[in-house]
Amino acid sequence: MISDLYINLMIILAFAGVLMAFLMWAVHSEQYKQYRIRTPKTYRIPKSKKYKNVALNMLQSVIIIFGVLYTFQDFLVYEDGTKEVSGILVLGEVLAALLLYDFLYYFMHRGSHNPKVMKFVHGTHHYVRFPTALESIYVHPIEGAAGLLLLMFSIGVVGPVSVLSMTIIFFIHTTVNILVHSNLELPHPIFRLFNFWALKHDIHHGKHLNKNYASIAPFWDFLFDTYG
Numbered sequence: 241m242i243s244d245l246y247i248n249l250m251i252i253l254a255f256a257g258v259l260m261a262f263l264m265w266a267v268h269s270e271q272y273k274q275y276r277i278r279t280p281k282t283y284r285i286p287k288s289k290k291y292k293n294v295a296l297n298m299l300q301s302v303i304i305i306f307g308v309l310y311t312f313q314d315f316l317v318y319e320d321g322t323k324e325v326s327g328i329l330v331l332g333e334v335l336a337a338l339l340l341y342d343f344l345y346y347f348m349h350r351g352s353h354n355p356k357v358m359k360f361v362h363g364t365h366h367y368v369r370f371p372t373a374l375e376s377i378y379v380h381p382i383e384g385a386a387g388l389l390l391l392m393f394s395i396g397v398v399g400p401v402s403v404l405s406m407t408i409i410f411f412i413h414t415t416v417n418i419l420v421h422s423n424l425e426l427p428h429p430i431f432r433l434f435n436f437w438a439l440k441h442d443i444h445h446g447k448h449l450n451k452n453y454a455s456i457a458p459f460w461d462f463l464f465d466t467y468g
């Protein structure tokens with residue numbers, strides 16, 4: 241049921257908060273600080289400014305997600321029972337929506353490195369030279385809104401999708417955005433994908449601002465020769 245989707249999305253947002261809190265604890269803890277990808281001498285952004293931006297972006301995200309879902313529900317999601325939902329269908333919907341999103345995001349992100357857009361919008365996020373999980377949503381509100389609207393648009397183009405597919409798409413999108421900013425490279429092979437994401441995006445914040453624009457898969461950066 242569609243009402244389940246609203247509950248699922250709220251659970252995902254709550255999980256995102258817990259994951260961010262855990263990764264923030266880990267990156268500053270004695271136990272895990274040896275696994276930091278890079279350590280700054282000082283953090284550039286005052287804590288109060290950071291918390292204010294993050295809180296406002298969280299609020300804005302909730303309004304956009306539920307507002308767009310409520311307004312464009314018929315384009316985005318279908319009720320359970322209107323179609324037979326198989327595993328293959330869910331996999332297809334999830335992969336198609338996320339690949340399209342990542343493709344469009346690549347261009348949006350690359351475009352936002354235009355000096356003017358950088359100065360007024362994307363520069364807020366890049367002011368963070370040593371990202372941690374909390375800075376995954378330290379962005380200009382325009383950038384936060386644009387990213388979410390792009391995801392909703394991609395789902396609308398592919399969709400409408402099932403309640404389960406929508407839940408998985410949001411879970412992956414939210415979790416990956418937090419993990420890429422973790423600043424942690426954990427030693428066990430089980431964390432290979434986690435480390436791949438964190439290292440890839442750390443390069444974008446540190447050494448090479450003109451590399452690794454895509455957020456989820458490396459394809460688009462390979463294809464357009466910006467993988468680094």
Ligand SMILES: [Zn+2]
Nearest residue numbers: 349362366444
């Ligand atoms: Zn960037």
Ligand SMILES: [Zn+2]
Nearest residue numbers: 365371421441
């Ligand atoms: Zn970032």
